[in-house]
Amino acid sequence: MLRLIGKRLVGALPSVIGVLIVTFLLTRALPGDPAAFFAGPAATPQAIEEVRRALGLDKTLPEQFVVYLKDLARGDLGNSIATGQPVLTEIRTRLPASLELTLYGLLVSVLIAVPLGVLAATRPGSWIDHLCRVMTTAGVSLPAFFTGLLLVYVLYYRLGWAPAPLGRLDIFYSAPPHVTGLYTIDALLAGDGATFRAACAQLLLPVTALAIFTLAPLARMTRAAMLEVLGSDFIRTARASGLPKGKIVYAYAFRNAMLPVVTTLGMVFSFLLGANVLVEKVFSWPGIGTFAIEALISSDYAPIQGFVLTMALLYVALNLAIDILYIVIDPRVGFES
Amino acid sequence: MSETLKHIRYVLTENPVTLFAFSLFGFILFCALFGPYLAPYDPLATNGAATLQPPSGAHWFGTDALGRDIFSRVLVATRLDLGIAFFSVVLTFAIGALAGIAAGFFGGWVDRVVGRLADTIMAFPLFVLAMGIVAALGNTVGNIVLATAIINTPLYARVARAEANIRRNAGFVEAARLSGNGEARILLMQILPNILPILMVQCSLTMGYAILNAAGLSFIGLGIAPPTPEWGILVAEGAAYMISGEWWVALFPGLALMTAVFCFNLLGDGLRDIVDPRRRT
Amino acid sequence: MSAVPVLSVDSLSVEFRTRSGIVKALENVSFAVNKGEMVAIVGESGSGKSVTAFTVMGILDAAGRVTRGTATFGGLDLLQAPEAALRDIRGREMSMIFQNPRVALNPIRRVGDQIADVLLQHGNVTRREAPKRAIEMLQKVRIPDPERRARAYPFELSGGMCQRIMIAIALACSPKMLIADEPTTGLDVTTQAAIMDLIAELGKDQGMATLLITHDLGMAAEYCDHIVVMHAGHIVEAAPTAELFAHPRHPYTAKLIAATPKPTVSLMDLAAIPGNLPDLRAAEIAPCRYSARCERKQTRCDQALPQVLGDVKNSVVACWNPL
Numbered sequence: 001m002l003r004l005i006g007k008r009l010v011g012a013l014p015s016v017i018g019v020l021i022v023t024f025l026l027t028r029a030l031p032g033d034p035a036a037f038f039a040g041p042a043a044t045p046q047a048i049e050e051v052r053r054a055l056g057l058d059k060t061l062p063e064q065f066v067v068y069l070k071d072l073a074r075g076d077l078g079n080s081i082a083t084g085q086p087v088l089t090e091i092r093t094r095l096p097a098s099l100e101l102t103l104y105g106l107l108v109s110v111l112i113a114v115p116l117g118v119l120a121a122t123r124p125g126s127w128i129d130h131l132c133r134v135m136t137t138a139g140v141s142l143p144a145f146f147t148g149l150l151l152v153y154v155l156y157y158r159l160g161w162a163p164a165p166l167g168r169l170d171i172f173y174s175a176p177p178h179v180t181g182l183y184t185i186d187a188l189l190a191g192d193g194a195t196f197r198a199a200c201a202q203l204l205l206p207v208t209a210l211a212i213f214t215l216a217p218l219a220r221m222t223r224a225a226m227l228e229v230l231g232s233d234f235i236r237t238a239r240a241s242g243l244p245k246g247k248i249v250y251a252y253a254f255r256n257a258m259l260p261v262v263t264t265l266g267m268v269f270s271f272l273l274g275a276n277v278l279v280e281k282v283f284s285w286p287g288i289g290t291f292a293i294e295a296l297i298s299s300d301y302a303p304i305q306g307f308v309l310t311m312a313l314l315y316v317a318l319n320l321a322i323d324i325l326y327i328v329i330d331p332r333v334g335f336e337s
Numbered sequence: 338m339s340e341t342l343k344h345i346r347y348v349l350t351e352n353p354v355t356l357f358a359f360s361l362f363g364f365i366l367f368c369a370l371f372g373p374y375l376a377p378y379d380p381l382a383t384n385g386a387a388t389l390q391p392p393s394g395a396h397w398f399g400t401d402a403l404g405r406d407i408f409s410r411v412l413v414a415t416r417l418d419l420g421i422a423f424f425s426v427v428l429t430f431a432i433g434a435l436a437g438i439a440a441g442f443f444g445g446w447v448d449r450v451v452g453r454l455a456d457t458i459m460a461f462p463l464f465v466l467a468m469g470i471v472a473a474l475g476n477t478v479g480n481i482v483l484a485t486a487i488i489n490t491p492l493y494a495r496v497a498r499a500e501a502n503i504r505r506n507a508g509f510v511e512a513a514r515l516s517g518n519g520e521a522r523i524l525l526m527q528i529l530p531n532i533l534p535i536l537m538v539q540c541s542l543t544m545g546y547a548i549l550n551a552a553g554l555s556f557i558g559l560g561i562a563p564p565t566p567e568w569g570i571l572v573a574e575g576a577a578y579m580i581s582g583e584w585w586v587a588l589f590p591g592l593a594l595m596t597a598v599f600c601f602n603l604l605g606d607g608l609r610d611i612v613d614p615r616r617r618t
Numbered sequence: 619m620s621a622v623p624v625l626s627v628d629s630l631s632v633e634f635r636t637r638s639g640i641v642k643a644l645e646n647v648s649f650a651v652n653k654g655e656m657v658a659i660v661g662e663s664g665s666g667k668s669v670t671a672f673t674v675m676g677i678l679d680a681a682g683r684v685t686r687g688t689a690t691f692g693g694l695d696l697l698q699a700p701e702a703a704l705r706d707i708r709g710r711e712m713s714m715i716f717q718n719p720r721v722a723l724n725p726i727r728r729v730g731d732q733i734a735d736v737l738l739q740h741g742n743v744t745r746r747e748a749p750k751r752a753i754e755m756l757q758k759v760r761i762p763d764p765e766r767r768a769r770a771y772p773f774e775l776s777g778g779m780c781q782r783i784m785i786a787i788a789l790a791c792s793p794k795m796l797i798a799d800e801p802t803t804g805l806d807v808t809t810q811a812a813i814m815d816l817i818a819e820l821g822k823d824q825g826m827a828t829l830l831i832t833h834d835l836g837m838a839a840e841y842c843d844h845i846v847v848m849h850a851g852h853i854v855e856a857a858p859t860a861e862l863f864a865h866p867r868h869p870y871t872a873k874l875i876a877a878t879p880k881p882t883v884s885l886m887d888l889a890a891i892p893g894n895l896p897d898l899r900a901a902e903i904a905p906c907r908y909s910a911r912c913e914r915k916q917t918r919c920d921q922a923l924p925q926v927l928g929d930v931k932n933s934v935v936a937c938w939n940p941l
Binding site for chain 1: 453456459461463465469549552557576595606
Binding site for chain 3: 232233234236237238239240241242243244247251252255256259329330331332
């Protein structure tokens, strides 16, 4: 199994190289002359030439790529024009906020979608099956930023159940001591129940918005996979052996149905990370998405590049984790001729 | 041909949801074509005397902070949103279908190159890649179309590749080959028409995703510049008013967006029933 | 031989609701299987032989519905019994093995655990004993190196090995009755014989009643005491094996025997049976569903189908103009 995991790790290398090349090319594709762009509108021709040399833009593309890789190896992603801070520092401080949102979004989504899909598949034609179908079709049609706004209106403005959509913590609370960067976990580690509750309250709406968006593909896949497995020959064998329905559905069908669902997780993560950016904007969430949007508006280039790179590497890592999870749960991987 | 028509009629009458999707599509298309002539107000005309009015007989969807009529703005925006999605899907279709078919049909290095390119695009969270592309190429509507097309291409290429691969040694292809047709001609004249229906289904599903993606990009301030009415921008403009209770500013453009995406998703499922009854969902 | 049969099916009719109408898959099917006896149901694909087996086991597809008849097993009508009672019988008193054994086993569960699941379910063993008993079962179906094989997954085993595992699962609780649905389909020829020998031998050892579902008349002749011939959801003829081969009375049986390859005949002599199975969705099906293909068809064949008792005991033929 370790050999297999090693193989997958090596298999992820082309993706990483691809990501590095694309992020590199993105900066070189800037409209017009990148040097003029970075030098600013009021720059003299000499100033532009200086910037060109400083950025290494006078070298050939492969040379520039090597320089880019060297900078990356040193953790140098450039500086943000807006804040003057190194991009790496900014991303490092903001990433936990985004991760907390993404992970809870995925968790909630899985906790709802998987049981829903299983129930729908085991009771075809029932109300829960219809509910599942409506939710899967409607869910993918709801843009996460729009759901987020509706939630804000209903649960914050109308009902007052949720706090104002302004960041990770209400202003009356201070951030818990930094351990993981995830406020909920850090608050628990510090034994600070009040802060934990406050952090959860802030998470409630954005996490719901994300979960609704990603629920659809997961529930759809779970339902389809369960239906397929329940109709397969080995389930008939289990029934003919007198195994009870619970054992058949959970020990036999469910574990097999999870294999295609785990594969779908990759696509779900792609959705989730994209929707995360939009939801961060709606809830003024201080994550890397908001950081990137601010940079986009001010044409601040290095942060955008750092953001795309971080997200892509994160996504490659998540896909790798999914592959490894698959190896663990499916004994057949690696044996197919 | 009459067999096909019969089958289409059967699917439509058998499945009222598909019929509904087709009617909705007709309605949206109508709004896109004639919206600008039907709008009761100039979508750009501000009116200081009637700002942030809730929906009423005069302003069906209310007015925004500058007193512009939201109904007119939502209606007029249909053409732009649909246009962006349409052109990006056409582009995706052109690149993805051809690359995919070539990869599946020729195999070998063509397959490897196309596969590697598709994998590289798929290594990114797609929306994030679209953000990067628009940021790099410049903040224009054309680049939104391009970025949306690029991120949808791998999915397309994969479907096309798989379908072409199945057919590469099919009887009708062998027959064409034996009657002296070149490979490129076979690809265009035999393979492409054969898998066209399956790709059309994919088109409809991609339309929905393209609309969502384009609206998402303009929601964060990329591409289309205000005051041009576009659903994503309209929702973004209304976002701030959700907290203060003026729900209509963001709600109606959001609903329009949702309806359009929903329509194309239903349409895709319905078309799949028509094209391939075995893969019913 | 006046003992009560282990399984007796009487006037069984089954329908399927499909998108293109109701399919009368079984009509008026009756037969019995005695203790220690092996009975074959023989027919082409689509003749209803598997539907019969599935109905008896109570694992019919949700679209299928029993419209008439009984299936008595140990004094209980299986078609009326509550699901809980059936579940208790399945795997313990009556078991089934299937075709294509490689897909009939859970692909991601160790085969030893799959045997243990059945043992535990029917309360024969404690959790601690179960693995040991599973290994004993593997030994019984003659799997070499059973300790190691118990830890294998189905994909690591050959088709014949998987069918042995299926047999081990089916016989784990020493059932009174075994239904074998095309148990050798998908296996190579030498393995087929080995599997059939194993089923016959274990059946004899345990005094089990066995119902073999097959399209292979030759195999039925070799292993079974009694043969039931089905065509398009009807039983056309049933008789003791020797009698059936010596004096086939239904035209379809005769054709079927003529179509069965024997070592002594050349391929040229194999008679193909003309025509296809009738469309069972039609509202009006001819009373004799073979009449459209039959060379001996008479005008009275359009009247209600007769159930003529044969000359020998336990034989029956449904034909107006038997051979």
